[in-house]
Amino acid sequence: xxxxxxxxxxxxxxxxxxxxxxxxxxxxxxxxxxxxxxxxxxxxxxxxxxxxxxxxxxxxxxxxxxxxxxxxxxxxxxxxxxxxxxxxxxxxxxxxxxxxxxxxxxxxxxxxxxxx
Amino acid sequence: xxxxxxxxxxxxxxxxxxxxxxxxxxxxxxxxxxxxxxxxxxxxxxxxxxxxxxxxxxxxxxxxxxxxxxxxxxxxxxxxxxxxxxxxxxxxxxxxxxxxxxxxxxxxxxxx
Numbered sequence: 227x228x229x230x231x232x233x234x235x236x237x238x239x240x241x242x243x244x245x246x247x248x249x250x251x252x253x254x255x256x257x258x259x260x261x262x263x264x265x266x267x268x269x270x271x272x273x274x275x276x277x278x279x280x281x282x283x284x285x286x287x288x289x290x291x292x293x294x295x296x297x298x299x300x301x302x303x304x305x306x307x308x309x310x311x312x313x314x315x316x317x318x319x320x321x322x323x324x325x326x327x328x329x330x331x332x333x334x335x336x337x338x339x340x341x342x
Numbered sequence: 343x344x345x346x347x348x349x350x351x352x353x354x355x356x357x358x359x360x361x362x363x364x365x366x367x368x369x370x371x372x373x374x375x376x377x378x379x380x381x382x383x384x385x386x387x388x389x390x391x392x393x394x395x396x397x398x399x400x401x402x403x404x405x406x407x408x409x410x411x412x413x414x415x416x417x418x419x420x421x422x423x424x425x426x427x428x429x430x431x432x433x434x435x436x437x438x439x440x441x442x443x444x445x446x447x448x449x450x451x452x453x454x
Contacts, residue, residue, distance in 0.1 A: 257440060268346070268430060268444035269385070284441065316384055320440055328392070329373055329440050333384040 229253045230334035232317050238340045245304040247337050249317030251297075257320035258300040259331060260284075260292060262313040269316065275300055307341045314338050344368040348431055348445035354452055360418040362448045364431030369412060371433035375442070376405065376416045379428045388416070388429075418450075426452045 229252035239245050249258060256277055261269040261284075271284030273292040281292050289311060291303045304311055315338075318331040345367045354360045366374070372393050377385040391398045391405045391414070398405045404417040418425055428447040435441035 266350075266446050268446040269432075269442075270444075271441055274441070328390055329434050330375060330387050330390055331440070331442055332387065333377075335384045 232334040232337050236338045239307050242306050245307050247302045247315055249300045251319050255319040259318040260302045261316045264313050309341050312341045344443045346443050346445040348448045351449050354421050356452055356454050360421045362416045362429050364414040364445055366412050366433050373434040374414050375432040377430040421452050423452050
């Protein structure tokens with residue numbers, strides 16, 4: 227258990243409304259990631275963070291923004307939700323480089339978002 | 343760009359071995375991973391292999407890596423119904439902040 231929680235776990239929202247998803251970790255990891263999972267696509271990286279206030283875009287960042295004001299929280303915001311953003315969203319962390327450098331990521335339980 | 347491909351579905355009988363295959367395009371991938379996802383859950387790291395290895399064994403799991411062909415496989419010995427899940431292959435992107443590139447996942451169905 228990597229100490230990752232996501233909230234909410236399920237959300238239904240209407241097109242055009244703003245939505246914020248939260249990822250919270252308890253172990254002070256520097257690197258955090260947001261992915262979306264869609265059938266036939268596996269997981270695709272939306273945004274990632276390499277420290278407080280340090281974020282960068284992934285491969286599918288259009289329509290999404292992120293913020294990281296504290297080490298433990300990484301927020302994903304859909305400024306104006308669209309039906310194409312209906313998906314399951316996963317947060318992940320990467321432990322630091324102490325010890326072995328296998329660079330693995332550990333995932334939260336996911337948030338299922340439906341945009342109607 | 344980088345790509346990871348997997349077959350989408352595999353059906354095996356309980357007690358048999360399962361082999362899930364993956365091909366990738368990024369020849370500079372340093373680490374390759376296998377994750378398992380059960381229904382309604384997040385991804386669980388099963389195992390990984392470093393690119394200077396060609397085999398890694400961990401209890402019922404055996405990972406084989408053929409760097410020349412850019413082919414990775416996961417063998418599950420004595421497959422059980424609890425192994426039914428989606429299995430994702432992922433490679434560590436050679437640049438940037440540890441981005442992982444995932445395949446679409448292979449759904450493993452285990453039947454009696």
